[in-house]
Amino acid sequence: MKYSKLFGKTVREAPTSASITSHKLLYQAGFIRESTSGHYYLLPLGLRVNQKIIQIIKEEMDKAGAQELVTPVLHPIELWEETKRTSTVNLELTKLKDRRGTGYVLGGTAEEMIVDLVRKFQLSYKDLPFNIYQFSTKFRDEFRARGGLLRAREFTMKDAYSFSRDEKEFEKEYKKMANTYINIFKRFGLEAKMVLADNGYIGGEYAHELVVDSVIGESRYLESDDGKYIAHEDVAKFKRDEINLDEKEKKFEIIKQPEWVQTMDDFAKHYKLPKSHFLKNVVYRNITTNELIIAVIRGDLEVNKVKLEHTVDAVGQLIEANEEDLKKIHTKTGYVHSWDHKGVTYIGDLSLKTAKNLIGGQKEEKTDSINVNYGRDFKCEKLTDIAIAKDGYITEDGKHKLKTKKGIEAGNIFQLGYHYSKKMKGATYVDKDGSLKQYYMGCYGIGLGRNIATIVEKYNDENGIIWPISVSPYQMHLISLEEDKNVLEKSEKIYRLLTDNGIEVLWDERKGVSAGVKFHDADLIGIPIRLVVSNKSLSQNGIELKLRSEQKTDIIKFENIVNTIKVKISDLGNQLKV
């Protein structure tokens, strides 16, 4: 490709709205442009990266025995109603109707569509297991889109769905997909960790995020210091420290308390005790049933909404209660009791049993309760794990320290189990004995644009992008430094020679553009191998070769060009082999 003809050239400035490195660089180097917020054009350079990413994913998925197909983008809304996913919070679903009044959703994930396809076939046990996947445009109506391709409202996703006879058969597939994903990311130049995560609105019982560490990542997870336990903060378990279990249970009392004691900080100050000695209540409302749930927890801990939702079987259904909600149970913020509100569900955290003689739980304007002991003075409907794990906490077995880390969710894999096959009619296969059985499912997603952004986040310097060769838009950047006949003719020869040998070359043959600008643009675009044809190098009967990732330059002989470049490509590629 001749650079002078390329649509979408470099520009000096990124838009002021771009705050993230990958967003800036992909914009400046001419890989992307934004349409409306969160909706992106991929320019020719960006599309080439995207196609390489697709090819790598396809190769690895096919190697794992998965088969590609494609579903429509418009999903009939009845399917989403069949699984009751139309009303889930956090599922950023766009609904629409066509002229005939048929309702659709813009698919953000395709479990229903795939099951609806699969149930059109009469499956026998011989057909199982199988795994089918697609690359298709997905939509997430996020309130806030973020930084370029990292969290877009519209993006290409590879989503795969596995169908197995039973849990055991599924587990093999799940492991295979985990490995496939690790390999895919490795080929992108990314090291991804398996982080235990929440299934959220996807459903099922367990899931993993494939996370690439990054300071700009939105996935916050906890890792034990021996590296054996890695879990997203939504699900991370930990051992609650024992505060004062050796204390004797004292007599429950209602005492006077100054009115200024309102927040947990006030309590600590007034009683001169750490926060772990107090009770804390957080109220949630189920948006579907309007039921109120009061989470009771030790004062130094925080409620994990995701864990709470699973506890009360209301995934994606809870929001924090407002004053209106509290009025219904005759209270207000700061005066919620740890017991005795009527018509609510009390859920307690395990931490309530790690401290004795707690303070709080029955605060009124001028009084509160002290020496409160769980079990003796009050009981919740359930006592379970509903707390957020934090940096420095201890693993469940008490042996290791947890550290909080941040990363980008490059992909995710979900056990779905019978979640969809139970909800959707006819999601069955005929087993050996002739009986109809529900199949056991899993699903596996990779957002393509997000991975492009992640690669750029990891591979860049102050001058621009440094593409891993596997996903670089071109393998080589050829620069004609000057515009005299000698240089241009020699360049054209090299361009033809290399492209005829199957090497992908971007050739900067612009006239009237300075050497500085050409070097600047080459650095910005970030193609890993650079060849420069100049009068200087030609006078030495050679061409200058430089890797984008290194400082040093070599002069190579014209007659060795093809081989040298092929070796370089192969060397760079070997680092990314799986």
Place this chain on the structure above:
Amino acid sequence: MKYSKLFGKTVREAPTSASITSHKLLYQAGFIRESTSGHYYLLPLGLRVNQKIIQIIKEEMDKAGAQELVTPVLHPIELWEETKRTSTVNLELTKLKDRRGTGYVLGGTAEEMIVDLVRKFQLSYKDLPFNIYQFSTKFRDEFRARGGLLRAREFTMKDAYSFSRDEKEFEKEYKKMANTYINIFKRFGLEAKMVLADNGYIGGEYAHELVVDSVIGESRYLESDDGKYIAHEDVAKFKRDEINLDEKEKKFEIIKQPEWVQTMDDFAKHYKLPKSHFLKNVVYRNITTNELIIAVIRGDLEVNKVKLEHTVDAVGQLIEANEEDLKKIHTKTGYVHSWDHKGVTYIGDLSLKTAKNLIGGQKEEKTDSINVNYGRDFKCEKLTDIAIAKDGYITEDGKHKLKTKKGIEAGNIFQLGYHYSKKMKGATYVDKDGSLKQYYMGCYGIGLGRNIATIVEKYNDENGIIWPISVSPYQMHLISLEEDKNVLEKSEKIYRLLTDNGIEVLWDERKGVSAGVKFHDADLIGIPIRLVVSNKSLSQNGIELKLRSEQKTDIIKFENIVNTIKVKISDLGNQLKV
């Protein structure tokens, strides 16, 4: 690919809703399934065909210097408002809003999106001409979807957009694209004709459909007997025959006329004259302005709405008037006058000047006018070509007969001129002299699914599909006829050997399935080369080779397999070379 593992196997029956051959066969052979009406899944076999089609289009587009990119699927509605295309009839547009209230349309074509992208760059004359294209999902909210992939509501389209400095530069690009398209279709095995067509809601002044003849085609066009004039019936021109120009103009009269004379047939019967001796009026309403237009035409001809819309500059805006509309001008169906209605626009067809002493034009309950002569007794605002050309009519130069033909619109190319660059702000480039100029555009579309259907329409027999090798899901179908060890082991060897040599093989290794069923399925799926491994052929130390398109079978030696198959692939491919 092992057939036993393939997702989406053959079935015996097509759905009753499938009336078209390609729809039936693609369903039965396991290439497609319908979601809701007009929205299709491409199963693994169908997707492979689609990918081959994409690859061929890509190769030919790239060869023509075009560059691939991709636009978002959701188009901001403001862009469509900017060009006033949101209100066009026949533009089957789906509109939607996201949670933040931003309005979008589901793109059916992307002129606005592409211009909006291009105008983000400061183009200089040096950047022109260029041509950018994409493969993306398009939506057409058709009231009636049709037969499988032929007219779907959601489909993948390759749409290209060219930008040139001026008309002359554009014309080169237009010709290049026409040739590129002919080549693309040739590589699919389709012979496409350039048919002059209407631009419709796309805008611009001229366009061509690339039409593949087919009895089930929806494109009706006229071709002169010397093959030099080919035009869609929307735009086809013809010479009106002269009826009685040698007659003297007689005296205009109002005469009595029996009440039963209502239709054109009644007129012919009552007056014992051919329909060409009468006047006919057809009334249309502009849906935006509500203006009424009366088209006046010779009784034997029919009004061409498309031509009429261009005449009154109301593309996509006219619908036939109803009784309500006619009431406003104090008349009703059958009693519209060829003159004197107030507040309407009269447009006459050229045919009005080819006959003298016409009858009609002022019909009342019991009277009508005779000896009506255009120019003497009445005049329209414009007298121009607003008639439909029909089979047997004569070319404009009077030398050739026109024949009506039917075909499928496999692609289309449009001159857009300044249509969009005038309507959209900033759609300019900086010319040599530093002045800002609007660019001259064209656009070029190919619907992928429709081409798959067209190929199947053309390549099939009573047993199934017969894929051209260029687009076949696999190049070879390998059948293990029996399930004993000898046959299966030999088959596996051949399967490995061929796939290792880069040949795409679908291997039917099913157990418990009869030879008859395997042959039946192979014929239905339609892969062009078939190899059968059986005890019988092995006893002859060979493998049976048969082309799907031929009856005869050959026995080839095991040691020659790779070469023989490669030669066959190459032979079949050569027929489709451009």
